[in-house]
Amino acid sequence: MNWLYRFMYGRYGADQLTFALIILYLILSLTLTLIPVPLIWLLAYIPMVFCFYRMLSRNIAKRQAENWAFLRVWNPVKNWFKSANQNFKAHQEYKYFKCPNCKQKLRAPRGWGKIQVTCQRCRHQFIKKV
Ligand SMILES: [Zn+2]
Incomplete structure (x- = not known):
């Protein structure tokens, strides 16, 4: 694993946006195969390519800014689901x-x-x- 550590040294690595891009890739790769358009499944690889590009990037400030922009959109969505779930539980009890x-x-x-x-x-x- 030493070579991997050396390879990743100084590179940005993974964050929340990395995780979101992997999820997006999985969703796209499952759904795009259902659409009868030739080569449309290739679109699923766009988030994956972007994901690897970000992880191997050395421009850490830019990658962090992307992640913050993502979290600014994602956190309210996440909190909405969280409070909806708590509300649902409270109404059961x-x-x-x-x-x-x-x-x-x-x-x-x-x-x-x-x-x-x-x-x-x-x-x-x-x-x-x-
Ligand atoms: Zn009263």
């Missing part, structure tokens, strides 16, 4: 409802049957099936 008196949002663990709820804001009491 808790039942959400509003106080009939003051419209305060309340929640209670699911599966307890009929429970008496006391609103935290207005102290209104009501029966709710959860």
Whole structure:
């Protein structure tokens, strides 16, 4: 592995964008074969070529700037999926409802049957099936 270490020395290597390009390559190579256009599968190699070009590059500042630009787009997308997933889990565990008196949002663990709820804001009491 010494030769590899020496070969990669001073080169940029892998980052999050590298990983994204590999995923993109895998998706393209699976989907493009389904399109009946000659040689269209070659397009799948564009992200792969770019991926290797970046890893072997010595222009580290430029590669970092590319990765940051990628993360600026990718992080909000990732966070959206993360919060959607947490929301989904919360709705599996808790039942959400509003106080009939003051419209305060309340929640209670699911599966307890009929429970008496006391609103935290207005102290209104009501029966709710959860
Ligand atoms: Zn209330």
